[in-house]
Amino acid sequence: MVSERTIMLLHYITGIGILVAGAVHIATVFLTAPVEANLTFDEAPFAVINVYRNLLLAVSLEALLVMVAFHGFNGLRIILLELYQGRTWEKAVTWILTVIALVLVVYGSRTIILAYQIANLG
Amino acid sequence: MQTQLKEVTLRVFRQDPKREKKHRYQTYKVPYRRGLTVLDSLIYIKENLDPTLSIRYSCRMASCGSCGMMINGLPRLACFTQVTELKTETITVEPLRSFPLIKDLVTSFDDFFKKHHLMLPYLIRRDAEEQENPTHQYLQTDEELERYIQFTYCIRCGLCYAACPVTATDRNFPGPMALAQLYRYYADTRDEGGEERLKVIDNTHGIWRCHFADSCSQVCPKGVDPALAIQLLRRAVMFNNRKR
Ligand code: SF4
Ligand code: FES
Numbered sequence: 001m002v003s004e005r006t007i008m009l010l011h012y013i014t015g016i017g018i019l020v021a022g023a024v025h026i027a028t029v030f031l032t033a034p035v036e037a038n039l040t041f042d043e044a045p046f047a048v049i050n051v052y053r054n055l056l057l058a059v060s061l062e063a064l065l066v067m068v069a070f071h072g073f074n075g076l077r078i079i080l081l082e083l084y085q086g087r088t089w090e091k092a093v094t095w096i097l098t099v100i101a102l103v104l105v106v107y108g109s110r111t112i113i114l115a116y117q118i119a120n121l122g
Numbered sequence: 123m124q125t126q127l128k129e130v131t132l133r134v135f136r137q138d139p140k141r142e143k144k145h146r147y148q149t150y151k152v153p154y155r156r157g158l159t160v161l162d163s164l165i166y167i168k169e170n171l172d173p174t175l176s177i178r179y180s181c182r183m184a185s186c187g188s189c190g191m192m193i194n195g196l197p198r199l200a201c202f203t204q205v206t207e208l209k210t211e212t213i214t215v216e217p218l219r220s221f222p223l224i225k226d227l228v229t230s231f232d233d234f235f236k237k238h239h240l241m242l243p244y245l246i247r248r249d250a251e252e253q254e255n256p257t258h259q260y261l262q263t264d265e266e267l268e269r270y271i272q273f274t275y276c277i278r279c280g281l282c283y284a285a286c287p288v289t290a291t292d293r294n295f296p297g298p299m300a301l302a303q304l305y306r307y308y309a310d311t312r313d314e315g316g317e318e319r320l321k322v323i324d325n326t327h328g329i330w331r332c333h334f335a336d337s338c339s340q341v342c343p344k345g346v347d348p349a350l351a352i353q354l355l356r357r358a359v360m361f362n363n364r365k366r
Contacts, residue, residue: 005359008330082292
């Protein structure tokens, strides 16, 4: 089992990481996406996807996804463990939240990879 | 202003959980005298108005920690709270929150003392023989003493538990007093139980569950500042940075 100390160390690191990667993400989307007044509703998403032509930005988005999933679901775990105590409850909370977080990361990664491919295929 | 005060009104929580399902409040009027504390008022009620009222106290001088209760919604020592400092016409007195009720204003401290005991509140020496039969004095410098002296002032009154939002919801959380006492021994240069101590609190319901609400330190009548001890302890668990 991973010690609570390690989990909390990761919790703090991901908290700071989210601030940094989140700022980079927002800044890149707002500053570099070729958003023009005449973009149609259908074109707009592709303009944003186009930002992820850059591998570094795609990787930073992936990092943001992993960090948000870990930090968010661990936060939820802490709240739930504090609300109610019991071995079965604790195991159920930990496992269910881990599975949901993993599914979210896998689905999100798939989206990021697709966006990267679409952007690079043109 | 104060000389005009003839009597004080106390609204006291009453319930015997063995017989009554619901609590009620009973109002008493107590003659005022200079320096009257909430505990004095309760003793007056018990001696003159209603002997069925249950209260717990001992030293009457903020030393034993047995008269903790909710006074006007805040955890306080009844012997250390003068009625005039509350500045309300009616004083509401209730049992300490987060403690199981025994009767009226008396709560059970069993779990509280168990948690304290779990923190190994004594000096540990690796040499078992030395632990039992010390061969010399263990001297400390002033600076070494200052690292933990503040945390030794704790009188185990439980006010910090009644104020702590985590203790209120997580019954496995050791609580401010216990964590502060663990730090008190951890920071003591005569102690060698470092790792062993940290293991006790590095778990799902341990040190990490503190949200740093700081309410424990706000209500502590002895200036112990358990919130500070918890943060120092957290740093110790994270980096194992025991100074020697
Ligand atoms: S830390 Fe303060 S409030 Fe808590 S038990 Fe000790 S003296 Fe009471
Ligand atoms: S009676 Fe001892 S602390 Fe109040």
